[in-house]
Amino acid sequence: MISIEPKRTEKVDFVSPFKDYITKNYGKSEVAHHLPAIQTLTGLRVTALQTAAGPDILRGHLLRYHRWLDFIEGRFPIASNQIKVNFVWYDAFKPAKKCLMRSIHFERACVQFNLASVLCQVGALENRATSDGLKEAAKTFQLSAGLFRTIRDNAAQYTCKDLTVDMNGEILGALEHLMLAQAQECFFTKGMGSGLSPGVLSKLAMGAVKLYQQAAQELSLPIAKTTVDKSWASYCLYKARFFQAQAHICMANTAKEKDQYGMEVARLYVSSSMLDEAAKIGQGNAFFAAMASSHSTTRSTAVKRLQDAVKDNDTIYHEPIPPYERLEAIEEKVLVKSLPLSDVPFPNEDDPFFKLTPLAVNEGLKIYKSKIDELMLTQRKTFEERATGVTAKVAELNLSATLEAIDSKQPGIPAGMKRGVASCREKGGINALYQAAETKQNLAEEARSILSRIERTLQEEQDEDETMRRQFGNRWQRTPSHLLTVNLRNDLGKHRSHLEQAVKADTIVQTKLHENIEMMSKFDLSDAELDEMLPTASFSPQCMELVASMRSDTEKLEAHQQEASTLLDDLQKTAEADDATLALMNKGGKAQSQVIGEELQKYDPFIEKIANSFVEQGMLLQELEAKNNQIKSLQAADGASGMRVEFLSSLERAVKVFSDVQSNLREGVTFYKSFLDILKPFEQQAADLVFARRTEKADLLAQLQRDLAGLPPDPGMGPTAPAPAYGGGDGGTASAPAYPQQGIPFGYPSGPPPVPPKPRPPGYP
Numbered sequence: 001m002i003s004i005e006p007k008r009t010e011k012v013d014f015v016s017p018f019k020d021y022i023t024k025n026y027g028k029s030e031v032a033h034h035l036p037a038i039q040t041l042t043g044l045r046v047t048a049l050q051t052a053a054g055p056d057i058l059r060g061h062l063l064r065y066h067r068w069l070d071f072i073e074g075r076f077p078i079a080s081n082q083i084k085v086n087f088v089w090y091d092a093f094k095p096a097k098k099c100l101m102r103s104i105h106f107e108r109a110c111v112q113f114n115l116a117s118v119l120c121q122v123g124a125l126e127n128r129a130t131s132d133g134l135k136e137a138a139k140t141f142q143l144s145a146g147l148f149r150t151i152r153d154n155a156a157q158y159t160c161k162d163l164t165v166d167m168n169g170e171i172l173g174a175l176e177h178l179m180l181a182q183a184q185e186c187f188f189t190k191g192m193g194s195g196l197s198p199g200v201l202s203k204l205a206m207g208a209v210k211l212y213q214q215a216a217q218e219l220s221l222p223i224a225k226t227t228v229d230k231s232w233a234s235y236c237l238y239k240a241r242f243f244q245a246q247a248h249i250c251m252a253n254t255a256k257e258k259d260q261y262g263m264e265v266a267r268l269y270v271s272s273s274m275l276d277e278a279a280k281i282g283q284g285n286a287f288f289a290a291m292a293s294s295h296s297t298t299r300s301t302a303v304k305r306l307q308d309a310v311k312d313n314d315t316i317y318h319e320p321i322p323p324y325e326r327l328e329a330i331e332e333k334v335l336v337k338s339l340p341l342s343d344v345p346f347p348n349e350d351d352p353f354f355k356l357t358p359l360a361v362n363e364g365l366k367i368y369k370s371k372i373d374e375l376m377l378t379q380r381k382t383f384e385e386r387a388t389g390v391t392a393k394v395a396e397l398n399l400s401a402t403l404e405a406i407d408s409k410q411p412g413i414p415a416g417m418k419r420g421v422a423s424c425r426e427k428g429g430i431n432a433l434y435q436a437a438e439t440k441q442n443l444a445e446e447a448r449s450i451l452s453r454i455e456r457t458l459q460e461e462q463d464e465d466e467t468m469r470r471q472f473g474n475r476w477q478r479t480p481s482h483l484l485t486v487n488l489r490n491d492l493g494k495h496r497s498h499l500e501q502a503v504k505a506d507t508i509v510q511t512k513l514h515e516n517i518e519m520m521s522k523f524d525l526s527d528a529e530l531d532e533m534l535p536t537a538s539f540s541p542q543c544m545e546l547v548a549s550m551r552s553d554t555e556k557l558e559a560h561q562q563e564a565s566t567l568l569d570d571l572q573k574t575a576e577a578d579d580a581t582l583a584l585m586n587k588g589g590k591a592q593s594q595v596i597g598e599e600l601q602k603y604d605p606f607i608e609k610i611a612n613s614f615v616e617q618g619m620l621l622q623e624l625e626a627k628n629n630q631i632k633s634l635q636a637a638d639g640a641s642g643m644r645v646e647f648l649s650s651l652e653r654a655v656k657v658f659s660d661v662q663s664n665l666r667e668g669v670t671f672y673k674s675f676l677d678i679l680k681p682f683e684q685q686a687a688d689l690v691f692a693r694r695t696e697k698a699d700l701l702a703q704l705q706r707d708l709a710g711l712p713p714d715p716g717m718g719p720t721a722p723a724p725a726y727g728g729g730d731g732g733t734a735s736a737p738a739y740p741q742q743g744i745p746f747g748y749p750s751g752p753p754p755v756p757p758k759p760r761p762p763g764y765p
Contacts, residue, residue, distance in 0.1 A: 262319030
C-alpha cells in the first residue's frame, strides 16, 4: 500500500514573542508563571516534527502538539500585525519548495498533514494478515482521509501566494480518496478471511473499484501530474482493474452456487481479461514488482477455474454463455468514510494557559453563563409542566386498567395488577394505613395540646400581672407581660400556622384514604378471591380493534416521553460542557452580544425537538381520549363489560392511592415527630418564663405589703431580678422542620432545620 511522506519544517521559538505579548497584556508577573508552558510548547514542536522518528512514536508527538495548538489559538493572536511567529513548511512532494506564514491555522493544517501521513504509514505497517490488523488498518486509513478532508475544508483560513502544491484542494482530495480506497481494500480482505458470501464480497470489491478510480482520476489532473509521482495514478488504475476482476470472480462463485454455469464462465472470462489489463497497467512501475507474485497467483487460479468451468459446461451443462454487455452490473458497497477530527484520539490535557483570558472575555463569559442558566431554568420548568400535564392526563384516562380489562389473554385479574395488589398486601394492607393514620393523629393531638397549654399558661400569667397592676397601680413596677412575651407569642402564632397547614394536608390524605377504602380493603383477599369478584365479559371486535390501536398509541406516547427526557438530558450535558471562551476571544470584528447570540443557537435544535415531542404527545393523548370515549360508549351498551372495566380501574387506582397515602402518612408522621422535638423545648421555655415571672411577682408583692404595713424592708431580701425576656422573634425555635412533600396540594409545612432550644434562665430549675 502507498505511504505518504510528511512535510519538513524549520525551527520556531515561541518564547520571546509570547513573553512580550504576556507582559504587554497581562503584566510581568504572569510571564514567570507561564514560561515553563511556553518552553514545553517549543519542545513539543521539535519532537513532533522529527520525521526520522518511527510512525508510532511520531503519531503520539503530533497528537499532543496539535492539542497544544488548540490551547494557544484563542490566547495568542499569531499574525503579521500581532504576534510575529514565522512558520516555514516544505512541500511533501517537492521538498525544495517552501511556504512561510504567520498563521496558527496554517501551522495546524501542516501538522494535520503530517499526522495524516503518519497515520497512513501506521496503517500500511499493520499486520494485515490478521483480522484485527485489517480492522485497525482500515480505521487508521479513514482517520488519515478525514484529516486530509479537514485541511481542504479549512483552506479558507489561510491564504498565501507561495502556498505549496501539496496543500492544494485537488491534491488533498486525491489523497483522501486514496486513503479511503486502501481502507475499503482492508474490509474486502477481512471479508474474504471471515467467510462472507460471494455476493457481499463482490459489492465490497466494487466499492474499492469506485474509490481507486476516483483517486486515479484526481491523480491524473494536471496539477497532480506535475507534483505527485506518476506511478501513483498507475497504482490506483491497477488496483481498480484488479478489484474489478475480484468482483467478477465472486459473481462467478455466486453463479455456480445457483447452477448458472454459463454465467459462471462469462464472469470468469471477464475476470481473466481484467487481470491481464491490470498487469499491463502495472508493467514498468516499481510498485508492481512487490505485487507481481500475488497477482500471478490470482491470475493462475482464475485461468484454471475458467478452463475447468468451460470444460464442464461444454461436456455436461451446455448452457449458453451470455455476452459481456448482457452481464448484470455489480452493485457497489462502500463501507468506509472520512472520519471527522473529533474521532482522532487527541490526548486529554489541561490547558496550561487557561488563566490568560482577557477581562472583556471574562465579562462576556459571565453574561453567556447567566443566559445559559436562564435558558436551562426555563426549559426545565417548561418540561416539568408539560410532563406533569401528560402524566396527569394519562392517570385521568386510566388507560392501563381499561386495556388490561379488555385485552387480557388470561382469565381473572391481570398479572401486573396482581403484583401491585401483592405489594400493597406485603406492606400491611389497609390495616397498616389505619395504624399510620392513628399514629399521625395522636402526634397531631399532642402537638395541639402543647400549643394550647402554652397559650393558656401565658394567658394566665398575663391575667395575674394585669390584676396586680390594677390593684397597686403605679407601685407595680415591672415590665408588663404582654410586652415581655411579644416574641414568644409571635413564635407561638407561627407554630399554630404550621399546625393548621399540616392539618389541611392531613385532611387531604384522609379524604384520599376514605374515597378508596372500599377497594383497598380487598387487598386482604387472596388472588383467587379477587379473580372470583372480577365480572366476566366478552368484547366486540370493534372494541378489540380500538384496544389494539390504543396500545400502539400508548407505546408511541411512551417513546416520545423517553425521547423528550433524553433530549433534556442532552441539553443539560451540552450546557455543562459549553465553553464560549474561544468564540469570544476570536470575535472577528463582531459585537460581543452577536457572538453570544450565535453561540446560544446551538441549543435551538434541542428546544425545538423537545417542543415537537410534546406536540406529538398532545396529539396522541387526544387520539387516546377519543378512542377511550368510544370504548366507554360501547361498554354503556353492555353492562357486564362496563362493570369489568370499572372493577379493574378501581383496583388499579386503589393500588396507586395506597402507595401515595402510605407515603403521605409516613411523611406526616415524620413531620409531627420533628415538630414535637421543637414544641417540647419551646413549652419548657414558656414554663421557665412564667415560673420566673411568678417568683418575681411573689417577691414584689411581699415588699409592697411590708411597705403598706410601715415595716422596714426584709434584710434577707435583695433587689428582685426581673424575669428574663424571651429571645425568639426571628424564626428561632419557631421554624418548622424541613422534609420533602409528596405531591399534596397544601403539603406539610417546610422550613429550615430546628434550632437547638435556648438554655433556661440561670438560677431556675
